Amino acid sequence: MSDFEPKVVAFVCNWCTYAGADLTGTSRIKYASNVKIIRFPCTGRIDFMLLLKAFANGADGIIVSGCHPNDCHYTSGNFHAKRRWIMFKELMDFMGIDMNRITFSWVSAAEGARWADVVNSTVTRIRELGPYVSYKELVNKSVEEEVKND
Amino acid sequence: METTRKLIRKQSLEKLYAHLSGSRKIYAPVTAANKQVDYKYNPPYAEVASDHIRSTLSVKNIVFPKVENLFLFTNNRTESTITDIELFKIPEVVLWGAHPCDTAAFDVLRSIFCWDTKDEFFSQRVEKLTVIGFACHKSDDYCFCTSTGLSPDSSKGSDILLSRLQNGDYVADIITEKGNAILDSCPGLFEAAPDEKPVITEVKVKFSHEQVTAKLANAFEHPFWIENSLRCIGCGACAYVCPTCACFDIQDETKGKNGKRYRSWDSCGFGLFTLHTSGHNPRQVQSQRWRQRIMHKFSYMPDRNESLGCVGCGRCSSGCPVDMNISEQLEALQNI
Amino acid sequence: MTNLINRAKELLENGTVKVVIGYEAGPTGLARPAFITDPAKAGKLIYDDRCVQNLAVYLTKAEVKNLGKMAIVSTLPVMRSIMMLISEHQVMGDNIVVLGISTEKELLDIADIGVMKGYIEKCDLRNPEKDRETLAMLNALTPAERFAWWQKEMEKCIKCYACRQACPMCYCIRCTVEVNQPQWIPVQANPHGSTEWHILRAMHLAGRCISCGECGRACPVGIPCHLLTMQLADQVNNYFHVHAGTSDNMTSVLSTYEPNDKESFII
Numbered sequence: 001m002s003d004f005e006p007k008v009v010a011f012v013c014n015w016c017t018y019a020g021a022d023l024t025g026t027s028r029i030k031y032a033s034n035v036k037i038i039r040f041p042c043t044g045r046i047d048f049m050l051l052l053k054a055f056a057n058g059a060d061g062i063i064v065s066g067c068h069p070n071d072c073h074y075t076s077g078n079f080h081a082k083r084r085w086i087m088f089k090e091l092m093d094f095m096g097i098d099m100n101r102i103t104f105s106w107v108s109a110a111e112g113a114r115w116a117d118v119v120n121s122t123v124t125r126i127r128e129l130g131p132y133v134s135y136k137e138l139v140n141k142s143v144e145e146e147v148k149n150d
Numbered sequence: 151m152e153t154t155r156k157l158i159r160k161q162s163l164e165k166l167y168a169h170l171s172g173s174r175k176i177y178a179p180v181t182a183a184n185k186q187v188d189y190k191y192n193p194p195y196a197e198v199a200s201d202h203i204r205s206t207l208s209v210k211n212i213v214f215p216k217v218e219n220l221f222l223f224t225n226n227r228t229e230s231t232i233t234d235i236e237l238f239k240i241p242e243v244v245l246w247g248a249h250p251c252d253t254a255a256f257d258v259l260r261s262i263f264c265w266d267t268k269d270e271f272f273s274q275r276v277e278k279l280t281v282i283g284f285a286c287h288k289s290d291d292y293c294f295c296t297s298t299g300l301s302p303d304s305s306k307g308s309d310i311l312l313s314r315l316q317n318g319d320y321v322a323d324i325i326t327e328k329g330n331a332i333l334d335s336c337p338g339l340f341e342a343a344p345d346e347k348p349v350i351t352e353v354k355v356k357f358s359h360e361q362v363t364a365k366l367a368n369a370f371e372h373p374f375w376i377e378n379s380l381r382c383i384g385c386g387a388c389a390y391v392c393p394t395c396a397c398f399d400i401q402d403e404t405k406g407k408n409g410k411r412y413r414s415w416d417s418c419g420f421g422l423f424t425l426h427t428s429g430h431n432p433r434q435v436q437s438q439r440w441r442q443r444i445m446h447k448f449s450y451m452p453d454r455n456e457s458l459g460c461v462g463c464g465r466c467s468s469g470c471p472v473d474m475n476i477s478e479q480l481e482a483l484q485n486i
Numbered sequence: 487m488t489n490l491i492n493r494a495k496e497l498l499e500n501g502t503v504k505v506v507i508g509y510e511a512g513p514t515g516l517a518r519p520a521f522i523t524d525p526a527k528a529g530k531l532i533y534d535d536r537c538v539q540n541l542a543v544y545l546t547k548a549e550v551k552n553l554g555k556m557a558i559v560s561t562l563p564v565m566r567s568i569m570m571l572i573s574e575h576q577v578m579g580d581n582i583v584v585l586g587i588s589t590e591k592e593l594l595d596i597a598d599i600g601v602m603k604g605y606i607e608k609c610d611l612r613n614p615e616k617d618r619e620t621l622a623m624l625n626a627l628t629p630a631e632r633f634a635w636w637q638k639e640m641e642k643c644i645k646c647y648a649c650r651q652a653c654p655m656c657y658c659i660r661c662t663v664e665v666n667q668p669q670w671i672p673v674q675a676n677p678h679g680s681t682e683w684h685i686l687r688a689m690h691l692a693g694r695c696i697s698c699g700e701c702g703r704a705c706p707v708g709i710p711c712h713l714l715t716m717q718l719a720d721q722v723n724n725y726f727h728v729h730a731g732t733s734d735n736m737t738s739v740l741s742t743y744e745p746n747d748k749e750s751f752i753i
Contacts, residue, residue, distance in 0.1 A: 048689055049662075049670050052682055057405070069745065079743035083726075086749050087692040087740065090721040091685060091714065094624070096633025104752040118753065134633060139678045184708050188642075206707055207644070216644055217674040291514045380550055381519040383543060385648035387706040401673045414674045415644065422664055435549050471652050471704035472539060473518035 006126035008035045008061040009054040010119070011046045013077070016067035016108045023112030031116035032123040035063065042066065044077030048088045051102065055135045061101045061126035063118060068106040078106070100125065101132060151330065153305070156322045156340040158312065163320060167195045167246065169336050174242040174280075177212050179205050198247060203288050204465055208393030209252045212245055213275040214259060216390075219412045220271070220400070226407060237274045245281045251295045251463035253283040253307030255393035261455040262396045280328045283308030289351040292464030294477040296353045300461060303350045313348030321348055356477045359448065359458055361484040366449035370441070374486055378479055379440035381472045386417030388443070388466035388474070394459055397423075418442050444479065487533055489593040490559065493585060495528040497557050503583050504554025507544055509537040519544065523553060533559060533587055540700040542567030542654035545577050557583035562609050563698030565602050566731025567654040570694055572599065573736035576657055599734050611729040613697045613716045620710065621717055636681070642707040643680035645673075649711050650687060652704035655694045662686060688714035693722045693739025696731040725749075 012018045018039045024031060040046055043066030054062055064085065072078040085104055092099055103122045107115045158166065170176060171192060179199040180190045187202040189209055222233040245253075256276060263269035286293075286302035295301060305311040309329035312320040321343050324333050333340055389395040399416040402409055416423060419440070424433045433439050447459030460476075467475045494506040508531045510520035517536035521544075522528055542564045544550045558564065565586060571577040579599040586594030586605065596602045612618065624632055647663075650656045663671045663683055671686060672679035687701075688711075695715035702712030722728055722739055725748065730736065 049682075049686065052685065053670075056678065056682075076743060079745060079747070080741065082747055082749060082752065083740055083743050085752070086725055086747070087718060087721065088689065089751060091688055091692070091718055093629065094632065094714065094717045095636045095681070095685065096627075096629045096631070098629060099751075106752060134630075138637065138681060141677045182708075186708055188707075217676055376549060380521045380547075381544070383547075383648075383651040383704075385651035385704065386644075386646035387648045387704075390644045390646040391706055399673065403669070403672060403674075412674060417646065420647070422660075436547070437549060467514075469706035471648055471700075471706075473512045473514070473516045475512060475514065478513050 004127065004131060006034050006060040006123055006131075007058055008032075008063060008119070008123055008126060009059045010035050010037045010063040010065065011040060011043075011050060011054075012037055012063075012107075013043045013045075013066035013073075014039055014041050015073035016071060016106075017065040017115065019109035020107045020111045020115045023109065024115045025112075027112045029113055029116045031119045034123045034126075035119050042072065042074050042077035043081035044072075044074065046081060048084060051088075055101075055132060056139050058136070060129075060132045061103070061122055063103045063105065063122055065103075065105045065107045065115075065118065068108055071108060097135070098129070098132070100129060151325075151327060154324045154333075155343040156324065156333065157343045158320050158322045158340055160318045160320075162339040163312075164195050166332075166336065166339050167198070169339070170244045170246075170282075170332070174244055176244045176246050177209065178246040179248075200247065200284065201288065203286070203290050203293070204249070204463055204468065206465075206469070207391055208255065208463065208465060209245055209248050210255065210259065210393050210395075212243060213256065213272055213279065214263075214396060214398075214415075217412055217414045218271060219410050222408070222410045224408050225404070235271070237270060240274050240278050242278050243275075243280070245279060247284050248281060248308075249286050249463070250283055250300060250302060250304040250306065250308070250311075251293075251461040252393050253281050254295075254300050254304060255461045255463075256281070256307045258394040258451075258455075258457050258459060258461065259396055261451070261457040262394075265455055280332065281308045281310075282332075283311045285311060285313035285348060286351045286353075287314050287349045289353050290464070292468045292475075292477070293351075293353045293462065294356050294464060294480075295462035297356045297477065297480070298359055298458055298460050298462040302353050303348070313350065315344075315346055315348050321346075353462075357481045357484045359460075359480075362448050362480050363452050363458075365483055365486055366445060369483070369486060370445075372486060374483065375441040376437040378482070379437040379474070382419070382436050382440050382474055383472055384419050384421060384436050384439065385471065386415075386419050387469050387471065388476075389417035389419055390415055391465040391469045393461060393463055393465070394447070418446070440474075444476075444483070448480070487531075487591075490533055490585060490587075491528050491531050493593060494522060494531055494557065495525045497583060498522065498525040498528060502555070503557040505550070506531070506557045506559070506585070507541050507550070508559035508585070509533060509539075509541075511536070521550065521553065531559070533591055537561075538703065540564055540567060540652070540654055540698045542571065543652060543700070545571055545582065545654070546657040555581055555583075557585055559585045559587060560596075561587050562589070562606065563696055563700075564654075565596075565606055566611075566696035567698065569599075569603070569606065569731040569734050570655060570696060570736060571657075572734040574694075574738070579734055603733055606732050611697075611732065613719065614699060617697075617699060617713060617716055620713060621720070624713065625717075637677060639709045639711075640677050640680040640684065642709055643675055643683070644707060645675035645680065645683065646706060648704040648706060649701035649709075652700045653691070654698075654700075655691055655696070656687075662690070684709075684711055684714060687711070688718055691715045692718045693726070693728065694730055695719045 187205040263272040311323040398413040451459035506522040509517045584596040586596040699712040
């Protein structure tokens, strides 16, 4: 377990968090390299199925981040996203899927240091939780052992 | 081969189960907490159901799994490799406790899967399968095997058919060489058969399937289809619980460079089943799909496969969320 | 029941409607949906404890719509479904006659959508009692236990989509599960494909599910998938104080917002 390096996928909006992450870099702030950033036009574009896809393809943790409320480039994309995440979180909780593996945050274009914090704290938490074994098992589980043929 | 009849006592039946499970996998019915009966692999004998009328799903999963890989592939930029499925790895399985409708369904499936090119996956699974059928001592209103040319004690598809006697012992009809091999492997469990008749339920004949087939030949445009399928909601439940429905969908699924091609159950009841890429759909509405379901089983299959596409198990009707009762409809169809 | 039959007969005779969607008794004793177009056959209509299906699912089916203007026997869940369908512009309120049935199985006099709204507002809009108990039981488990519980159910799924087809709110001509570019949900009915399918279905019904439980009832293998949408219906009410299907002008919970929506998990 000690050599476990978490794979974290970050879904971020173009206008705030992506620019914020850019600032982290240009400010030469170091942060965990476990994160793979995927840029979206807006948090409103981040379909919940994308998060499931990330887990299915081996992510151990996820970060979803965008503009602070009232700062959305498209006025209300992040408000819509917020409602979606509330429902998604409740559903995932109800199905027993570990919500400690997903960080939802608002990071603006001026918060380079905060982005480093969000990533670092997420990576630390995922490191403690270990690899997301139960979802990986679910993905690899075929139909009944007796009829499977792969 | 000639059928031989033996007696197997209640206690010996458990020993037979233990004996068989020593050398192969056993697929047997188990009653779940919600009273449904489902087939499971290798359940302990104490849990095996013997008093049920029908399991929720048919046993076709054993020869035609709901998902089955056809081959695996790797796609590099310059070359692709295909890995065949190692069919010899398919395990020897004993199907225990299937009723005559379910066992007869294997022949129907064979007439589809092997009518032209032999489907190797299906054939291999059938070859590795030994069937211990149980004649029915119970039935209900949904049962109509006698209308499809079968009976509650039909030995079609069974290697050994067990029928219950009044006292709980069973008579065992050894039907095939596979059945004989089991008899030979544990002769001590079988005794000479008594002259007693087993308890067999009575299933009323509801329609003549020959007459239905004859009527269907000219019924394609009949208003019957719309009138009787308005309540059909177009789910695939009937096809998926059916022991003889064999439609499947083929899909590729990739992950990075690796992928697999598999087939999974499909249903003619779905709107997208016949949708063309052009956007045209030859079966646009549910009545056409319902007609296809009945036509395929009772007209096209007798025509082309020389086999009726239905064994009268009644699952499609008991599992239907809107009570589309197939035997009722067939009864009506023979008189249109 | 005689009231219902008389009313149906009258509506068909005076040409107000072309078809009455209700229940009749099938040969095995189960009640099933019936489509009465001939006033002489109105006597077949029944309403009793066996009549459980949500008939609103037929309001959007092509062949039923082809019959002409409809009257529909409506218990509370059906009325709430109609409200949602009107709100989502799938059904025109003026085009249907609601034959309301009270919880005491009496015919209600529902003259128009406004009256129906008044009736719905007076009703208990919570999830049915036995489902509330199961939900409470599940919510008391640890996440790991809930995961195991649901995985056991998901293994049974055969992807026949009876849950989707039985749902009045699942009227999409092309469901996301059938979109394959990209392939959102694995087609196969393995635990992973089934789990993602049920997540997708529940999410798409968030704020739209009217807690009729039809999806779970329709499931041929007995997966209580209605609990997923019912849990979300509870949460929608908890966070946004809305019960689905209470007016003919519902705004969609997931495509609207309030700036002060409360949550506690976004950092």
